[in-house]
Amino acid sequence: MTFTTRPELRGTFGAVSSTHWLASTVGMSILEKGHTAFDAAVATGFVLQIVEPHLNGPAGEVPIIVTPAGANAPTVISGQGPSPAKATVKYFKDLGLDIIPGTGLLAACIPGAFGAWLTLLRDYGTAELEEVLAPAIYYAKTGHPLVPRIASTIASMRDLFTTHWPSSAEIYLPGGVAPQSGKLFRNPQIAALYQQILDEAKSAKSREARINAALDFWYRGPVAERIEEYCATEEVWDVSGRRHKGLITAQDMADYTPLIEKPVSVPYGGYEVFKCGPWSQGPVLLQMLQILKGTDIADLDPMGADFVHLVIETAKLTMADRDSWYGDSSDVPLKTLLSSGYADTRRALIGRTASMEVRPGAPDGRNPNLPPLRTIGTIPQPGLGGGEPTVAREPKLPNDKQGEPALTPEGAQRGDTVQVSAVDRWGNMVSATPSGGWFQSSPVIPGLGFSLTTRGQMFWLEEGLNSTLMPSKRPRTTLTPSMVFRGGQPYMAFGTPGGDQQDQWQLVMLLRHIHNSMNLQEAIDAPSFHTDHLPSSFWPREISPGAITLESRFPEAVREELAARGHKVTVGDAWSEGRLSAVAREMDGGVQLVKAGANPRGVQGYAVAR
Template sequence: MAAATHWLATATAQAVLERGGNAFDAAAAGGFVLQVVEPHLNGPGGDLVGLFHAAEDPRPRVLMGQGPAPRGATIEHYRAEGLETVPGAGALAAAVPGAVDAWLVLLRDYGTWELADVLAFAIGYARDGHPLLASASATIARVAQLFRDEWPSSADLWLPGGTVPRAGDVFRNPALAAVFEGLVAAGRDATDRAARIEAARTEWRTGTVAHATAAFAARPHRHSTGGHHAGVITEADFADFSAGYEEPLTTTFRGRTVVKAGAWTQGPALLEALALLDPLPDERLDPATAEGAHTIVEAFKLALADRDAHFGHDSVVSELLDPAFLAARRAQLLPDASHEWRPGTVAGRAPHRPPLVRPDGTSVAGTGEPTVGRAGETRGDTCHIDVVDEWGNIISVTPSGGWLQSSPAIPELGFALGTRLQMIWLDETSPAALRPGARPRTTLSPTLVMTGDRADIAMGTPGGDQQDQWQLPMLLRMLVGGWDAQSAIDAPTLHTTAMIDSFWPRTWTPAGVVMEDRLGDEVASGLRARGHDVTVVGPWSLGRLSAVGIDRSRGLLWAASNPRGMQGYAAGR
């Protein structure tokens, strides 16, 4: 079974499974296709976080595809450039690209297919074309003038004939196809499959991509702040990075084990929220009631405050799951909406207080750091893929970054650098401070759920700060309410905006809640009566969840995908 945010990635993964590949071959093939067909949501210049449980492994593992800050990315340099925060677009926001190397490492260690066969799908869609998504066309339209005026290489690629391509137009990217073909060609003289993949990794890290990226990024160009700056990424930064594996963090909820990556992601916030809610009665955990929605939102506000105060590259956050800490935090779940930022104290450290800036640009309680104007802001989003195979291998991966709107396209490569550094602070006292060689804290946050000692659910969603927030109601409906995954995805959902935005210009909206109107007037009025600032949006507006799983009691696999946006798909047999 396979499920992804784009039907061509799902079709690719399923084609690999049908031809005898395993879940890791399928996920890698689908992941490379996502770089081609969702270019406004991810690309080779971006990053990824994955969770997987191989059939032969006793424990699940984290696939770490988050590159670090370049050597030249120092607070002093950014301050000297006149910056108070890391820009949201432009090469100064770029971490070292990590997604491609992560897919290659996974394929080398856990896959069975040759790289040429895995990449054939992405090469074909890049060289021969694919139907452009309506959302990709809309993104290009929003930044078309920026491309024409400031980023001519992006205009050359994304505005063929000088016009915005329409939804459904067949779009080709021959430069990107050539990059993938170069990875395959690098290993043609190697003697075995692993050596051929290693040759591709070496080519990616030291060859054409590294040279072209470093040379191009060194040219000053427009950033989201309105200024022109050169990037600091170098060939040595590419050569230094290697993707790999880490041990996950876990907590138990209603007898199941929930698995997340560490505090260089926002994943532990979901674990904390689940642990806060676990002892509460079922009726307080129903997102379709005002009481349940209030409780869920308030629990996540506490967890996200802890994220913003404590999470970072080398943070240890196991205390967040300590019973005594959780009991103290649970006592802070009040009957009315909190309008304050309330982190806990972890390991005796006072919480780091980032600047709290409202969306209108006003500072909160003398925090001091000014917000930056929104001119030139070019936000992106994310994609996702889940795969499970007949042998019991299961994987969930959330790739992102390297959006077509994140920085100027590199002409020889057909893609742009990412902007993950916008999630860190130019404040050396922060656990998420800009440090050369340190990973920025990412919002990417896939999830595994285990029954006993085996993972049987893999799930995730795009959505930035909302990724774990949209996964929580789905998990509650499945693990408490007994819903099937598709029904839980289809159900109306909500999230809080009362956290420090991970994306430039890093604003904070006290007591904000966004909910789909299908949750109903009773929930909306009940939340407002409790003091929440409620924004009601369209009936199918929030979340792009997908999932796969194993029903061992019936000997079946299952998959589920999101109907919102009508581009995600689940498939299998």
């Protein structure tokens, strides 16, 4: 019998799964009012900004995959904001930088989350703006019980806040004291801002007009003006050890509109898996599936060395393609990268031992162009790390025993991501992966109560890459929600935080669900793993050749076998790999059955279904 921490939830009315129990229950409350999964996702997303501020915020980003009931394919809402118009390689080189700092203001991109959430609400939902913002306002104003990880993160940031970022200290160190785990924590500035937006929009004549008025307030009104003023006048300390101003202008904000795009997909058995385009890392999962089609992966023990080795070696190859070819560019040879023929050539490179090379392919005969490979531990780190954790190891702090984020050598912490998936009684489905705007990576903007995203650290300053920094261009994000169809019908929506690990953990879950008959919860609970044999997407952009991390629940014999094959094995905590959330639907005798599962790691994520 497969071990599971909790049951796979089943029902007929609807389901919401996210990385925090308060957000999931808010989403269900929206379904209970008769609204759609899209409305539920929006309300859940705004609450996640409040209750997980170390993992996402109002000025972050969110890619969203949307499938209306009866649709034959999903739609992507790209809430990944682009770089400012002033952001050029020359600008950074003139500052003496060869890598974009992971903190401060220089890495700030246009905040895309607000626009994407409201686009989802306006174009697909039924709820009023006030209905989806009210829960976030309530928790920001009245308070929410602080989870241990946030309390320990704030405590680790005390010196930085008090020395360099006093506006952050005002919010996160009330009265000069770090808040305690389990006690109520408030952000009255965000509560006031969202209430002001509602007050400004309420006089508009229709639901759509009220949502558009809120978008104008954010992107062409007071919020945009305040962001421009802050970036233009404040010199903020960042990880370079120096102070810099930001580049975002009110015009950058006004020019932003979330892009509506078609997803990319590949078939896998009786399934079709949909992801965002190569401005995300989503096609990595599709490339891995194409490679694995021609292997015996379905027959392997999902806890065995052969399974782990095959998945890791496949991930190494596809991540090398990601770093050589992906980006917000029309030059990405995506059709070839996702083709069966190309997968055949890549599969042939997988041997019985661990590869120590970074081996991008040559689609259409083109020569690959890799960014610099900086071996982990060789880059000086003068201050706070700014990105999602690249190793799922755990800070050993009181009352904080599992999961992420990881401590940097300096005692500060990196941000991460959240996830929400939802399905309703009509069959509407949505998967969204919000991130950015972490309070660890940029100071709070006074009067707004939130920090800017630092997603721009994912650009390279080397010329000639599809992910090279350019003005008004999306960084090649790690954020990668997933949608799966089965038999031509929407079946599952899922995703996870975790930076470069997101598609690795999603692949393992999906394979176990499809090939090993694990239900959603069992597939989420099962021991997982990842490789860091890739240039990190986050400052300081390091690579750890041959490295794999496995949860300690893997048998010792498996770990020894992998080491014998040349893998550099790190044994992580028993429950440290991934924070997956998933919902699914299927027909049972003409009635829709909904299912849901959520990650137990970190003792925070929950699913709700009935």
